[in-house]
Amino acid sequence: GLGTVMIAPGVNNVTIGDTGQGFHIVGYDVPTHAIEHASIYLQGAHSDITIRGNNVEADGEAGLLSEYNAALSNIVVDQNEFSGITFFDPP
Numbered sequence: 001g002l003g004t005v006m007i008a009p010g011v012n013n014v015t016i017g018d019t020g021q022g023f024h025i026v027g028y029d030v031p032t033h034a035i036e037h038a039s040i041y042l043q044g045a046h047s048d049i050t051i052r053g054n055n056v057e058a059d060g061e062a063g064l065l066s067e068y069n070a071a072l073s074n075i076v077v078d079q080n081e082f083s084g085i086t087f088f089d090p091p
Helices: none
Strands: 003-007 014-016 024-028 038-042 047-053 055-059 062-066 072-076 081-085
Touching: 003 024, 003 062, 014 024, 038 055, 055 062, 062 081
Parallel strands: 003 038, 014 047, 024 055, 038 062, 047 072, 055 081
Antiparallel strands: none
8 A cells, every 4th residue: 555544546535543642653665666655654645534643653754645736625633643754864
């Protein structure tokens, strides 16, 4: 998949976490850089998505990502903690 948590195209009315009841979502890194990945990935068009109260940790890729030019409506991202690194820069 493209994310630790991936919401497939056309899937709507989804809630990830809640106040005081969220998840610790840890992303991952991939060796290829042609396609972005994320801890939470919204693929395609969506409506009525709530992401609340989570600890979202990037580990070499994005924390939260949606696709370019995809219609998103009524997306709520609230009370989350975003941490980690979005790229590795080897010495």
